[in-house]
Amino acid sequence: PRSPLLSPSVPYDTAFNPQLEELSQENKDQAVIRSKHEIEENCKTQSQQTTLPLPSQLDTGLALNSSSGSSSHSHLHPADGNSAQPSPEKPHSLPLASITPMTPMAPISECSGIVPQLQNIVSTVNLACKLDLKKIALHAKNAEYNPKRFAAVIMRIREPRTTALIFSSGKMVCTGAKSEEQSRLAARKYARVVQKLGFPARFLDFTIQNMVASCDVRFPISLEGLVLTHQQFSSYEPELFPGLIYRMVKPRIVLLIFVSGKVVLTGAKKRSDIYEAFENIYPILKGFKKA
């Protein structure tokens, strides 16, 4: 039912993304172009602008990995020809030469095939002008201001669905977006609202402060076992919280791991940190599948 990957209408880069056959035709072209960017940016350390086009639950055993510099992960490097030979110095890279669209991939132990979904992005921006919060609360419909409770205006917009805390110093915190770009767009919209209210608002130092993602490994995890072997990173107190708190050192991410196999990752400033952290934890969790 799906068109072969190596058809002439599809650029050659899709040879590296066999799981694209899972996508519908409409998404495929978009995904192909974006995955090209993905591969190009693989070499950069910052990958703030890329979005993974894949749905979260994939069981094909592969993942588009945007983390760079980690040699244990399968690297997708842009090759010149359609048939790329697996490089001998990277024993764990995908056997790219043997890809045909319809045959399932041989499972590779490192690749999880699961992509964590971003749930929340917290960002800050400096509007660089003093603000009259009372005036903002009076003139804006979507603002609430209760100085006795909190010293900032709480403003909300519908698209992207986000909330902002606007302080009288001109600093603003934007929360609730599901991607970095959405967070930036939302912050710009808030700045525009403030501008329209008559303040000389600018848009300085937009920074992503925190990213939260979640995913499901689909098998139960023995938390007692995990805390025994990884006790220097884990904290599991069932009397206080049902999940295990895993503080990964590299990248510096905190993971909440639950017995149902659901994992929450937080503390990231870049999307690649989240993906890298998940790829690091997945083999560890697989080791604790059986009780």
Added chain:
Amino acid sequence: MSGGGRCPDCGSAELVEDSHYSQNQLVCSDCGCVVTEGVLTTTFSDEGNLREVTYSRSTGENEQVSRSQQRGLRRVRDLCRVLQLPPTFEDTAVAYYQQAHQLAGIRTARLQKKEVLAGCCVLITCRQRNWPLTMGTICTLLYADLDVFSGTYMQIVKLLGLDVPSLCLVDLVKTYCSSFKLFEASPSVPAKYVEDKEKMLSRTLQLVELADETWLVTGRHPLPVITAATFLAWQSLRPSDRLTCSLARFCKLANVDLPYPASSRLQELLAVLLRMAEQLPWLQVLKLDKRSVVKHIGDLLQHRHMLVRKAFRDGTAEMDGQGQGQGLGDGDVGSSSLELPAGKRPASPALLLPPCMLKPPKRVCPIPPVSTVTGDEDISDSEIEQYLRTPQEIRDFQKAQAARQAAQSVPNPT
């Protein structure tokens, strides 16, 4: 006697250095004439070494034990004595408290936190020596909130870099079960409810072990599981007389608090036992339910390892092959026991998964569509204006606010 000086008045050589309060004076011991005197007042720079140093900048804090620290240490010792801990525990707990008190964040913390800190140190000591002390017990002793306790506990473990092992379930079972007042007859405990301690302990341990194997313990508070297991053990040792007794009544009899999740744990444990019973041929024909299975717990526990293996297929392996229509409906507890023709064949194995994975999801989270937002799109004026009030709306809003203020400021008619 100072050398070389003579009193100007009487000419005596007996000059004594004496201080009149803080003023140095050279005085003639014969006639009392003051020959020379020091300066009573000194300048600020003169006083360099004589100036008083504030306590916080002195080393006194490190040399002395501050009053709040003394109070805290006394609290730690009292806690250890109340809990009847071995004497070595007290020293370790005291050492932890002193260590914690060195940290700036703790020294300047509120008294409430320092109180709770005493409990944390005792708890950490007990955990490291495998003494089964629950956080609930400490919080009750300290009259502290579990939230406050948990915050301080996590903070101190992190700051001191301590390795705190998990609560030892077996020891907890032994201590907790021994606290049940069911081992001797009393006015509140009739003879038919009295049970032998050893028998009850061993059976409870087996049930808790069974719960652990079947994913009922991971991620949950350990105590309610043990309460449920103790109840089942007690019931099963004399089912004819005790089946009529409910869990709540049992805890009241035994003079033990009933933790809220215990009834839910009880149901889960009974469901597991029922599944196991379906694998025993002589129990299959009886078509057991949650009440009648209690009578056979002894048998089920005797063969529990084999029965668990037969009654449950590996949930983890099953997850990989999910979506292939392999009778996932079997995961539904109790359904197969109704559908089975009696004695024909044992029920097909159920998935061995934690209860949270067996329940259907409360709400299906839709996967958000792929976002094509770049963050640099144009923002139309109309979109922004939808969030702004028109001048008329502003006037109306201000009027409404003023009216509300006026209404609030009117004194209430008494």
